[in-house]
Amino acid sequence: MGVLTMGEELLCTAVSVVLHIFVQISHLVDFGKRCFTRAPPSLDPIDWPAMPRVAQEKVIDYLDIKTRYALRRCSKSDQALVERTLKTIEAEFVFLKIFDDKIDVDVMQKTFRGMFYFKTFTCPNEAAMVLRSILKRVLTKNLVIECHKIHNLRRFLDAWAPEGHNVKIRTMKLTWNCQMESARELRRVLALVQSDLVTEVLVNDGFLINLDWLMRSKFWNLLKAVYPHQDVFIDIQKHCSLKVVEIYFVGVDENGSCYKKEVLRTEDPSAFNEDDVDSIYLPRQTFTFLEITETLKRLEVGLQWDEEEKSSWLGQKNQV
Amino acid sequence: MSSTEQGTSSAAPAEPTTAPESAAAPEVPESFYYVHGKDKVVHKVSAGALQHSALIHGMISNLGYTEEQAKANPFPFENIDGDILQMVVDWCNQHKGKPTPPEDTNLPKQKEKLFDLVLAVNYLEIKELLTYCCKQVAMMVKGKSPEEIREIWMIPTDAEDEAAEKEAKKRAGKEAAGETAAAAGDAK
Structure with missing residues (x-):
């Protein structure tokens, strides 16, 4: 009996220990749940769908773009509501940085003081969808695109503006920070920009070939005729604030290395207001339209002119 | 609020007592009006304070009430809770005759009543207070995810x-x- 009692006591002790451990574990689990699950909002909920439309619109006016986009995803009616308000807002900057494994989108709004990080996307399609929506509606003062690898840029552009997609970019300035040969890609983006809005295209360190959108002028047509496209890279920097266009002609030697062939720094009459031309301070290496003709005559040596093109240009020049 | 004379009986409007506002402007005796909400508690508000509300201001100018008539016929706002109306009246009294600053810290802090306050303010057409309330509502979801917004705003x-x-x-x-x-x- 005594042995049995002792066994029972041991059993009881063991059971109580096990129970105690279970209780402790359950406490720990509860604590963990409390720590790792999202705390409920401290405020009582607002019945947003029951709110008067005037108040809803006023509330949205006080939301930054990021929160508006979050609200847009809540329901169809909110999507419509937010989209209507997006047209009235302006973004100082939209920064698009394309990396190997991610795409960063940053937006800066004047009313909300300071730039805020919008989102990092790992999927180009998702980033493209959001960016399409923002740039179509929000008037952006400066869209900055930065990328250092051509295949990343192409992959993103394929997602952003696929064939037949009606993409529009409402930006006043485009800054192209793609330090590589990306003329075709820039042209693709420029084709999306709403042309009546854009006042400045700043291209930094890009080798641009045949950028006819940027230089849609008689002068540019002439340059195209003078420089065979396959032999030369053309780097253009267009500063509307200075009313100056800098064109770097860069050739490739036998070893495949680049050398600067020619630099033209000029105003492009068709790109700026004609009234402003005379008042611009033109540094040493600046040519007027007439002087450029002289320069080009010099460059004519050794170049094969297409007679038709030449006579056409000369005809246009005489008209000018 | 000390500047708000609040009636205690539900049937009759409160007896007007000497208001501090009238002491501040002794030249022109200020006229007072009476409003009551769902709880039938009558609030005495000066005409200056009521100018914030486009609805009440329109009613006053259209009706052309004398003080006695106003006392006998308080404006009924059956769709507004008594405590919400109290908040609105307090705010109107605080901002009587002066423009509302962009960051208004005098608004009652009971945010759980914010939704009702928005409805009331929208109904009473108090533009400045509505702007401030909407700012508060916007602050509730700033930087939140769609799921969190759905939860907070009951979407x-x-x-x-x-x-x-x-x-x-x-x-x-x-x-x-x-x-x-x-x-x-x-x-x-």
Whole structure:
């Protein structure tokens, strides 16, 4: 009996220990749940769908773009509501940085003081969808695109503006920070920009070939005729604030290395207001339209002119 | 609020006492009006304070009440809770005759009443207070994810919305069928 009692006591002790451990574990689990699950909002909920439309619109006016986009995803009616308000807002900057494994989108709004990080996307399609929506509606003062690898840029552009997609970019300035040969890609983006809005295209360190959108002028047509496209890279920097266009002609030697062939720094009459031309301070290496003709005559040596093109240009020049 | 004279009885308007506002402007005796909400508690508000509300201001100018008439006929706002109306009246008194600063810290801090306050302010057409309330509502969701916004603002998902609509349609259909059956029974 005594042995049995002792066994029972041991059993009881063991059971109580096990129970105690279970209780402790359950406490720990509860604590963990409390720590790792999202705390409920401290405020009582607002019945947003029951709110008067005037108040809803006023509330949205006080939301930054990021929160508006979050609200847009809540329901169809909110999507419509937010989209209507997006047209009235302006973004100082939209920064698009394309990396190997991610795409960063940053937006800066004047009313909300300071730039805020919008989102990092790992999927180009998702980033493209959001960016399409923002740039179509929000008037952006400066869209900055930065990328250092051509295949990343192409992959993103394929997602952003696929064939037949009606993409529009409402930006006043485009800054192209793609330090590589990306003329075709820039042209693709420029084709999306709403042309009546854009006042400045700043291209930094890009080798641009045949950028006819940027230089849609008689002068540019002439340059195209003078420089065979396959032999030369053309780097253009267009500063509307200075009313100056800098064109770097860069050739490739036998070893495949680049050398600067020619630099033209000029105003492009068709790109700026004609009234402003005379008042611009033109540094040493600046040519007027007439002087450029002289320069080009010099460059004519050794170049094969297409007679038709030449006579056409000369005809246009005489008209000018 | 000390500047708000609040009636204690539900039937009769409160006896007007000497208001501090009238002491501040002794040249022109200030006229007072009376409003009551759902709880029938009457609040005495000066005409200057009521100018914030486009609705009440319009009512006053259209009715041309004398003080006695105003006392006898308090403006009824049956759709506004008493405590919400109290908040609004307090705010109007605090901002009487001065423009509202962009960052207004004098608003009551009871945010749980914010939704009712927005409804009341929108109804009473108090533009400045509505702006401030909307700012507060916006601050509740700033930087939040769609899921969090749904939770805070009680936004149903489209699927939930559709289900609710279907249910409502079903209910309406059943009710209509019941009514036609009852009408047929009556006709027999």
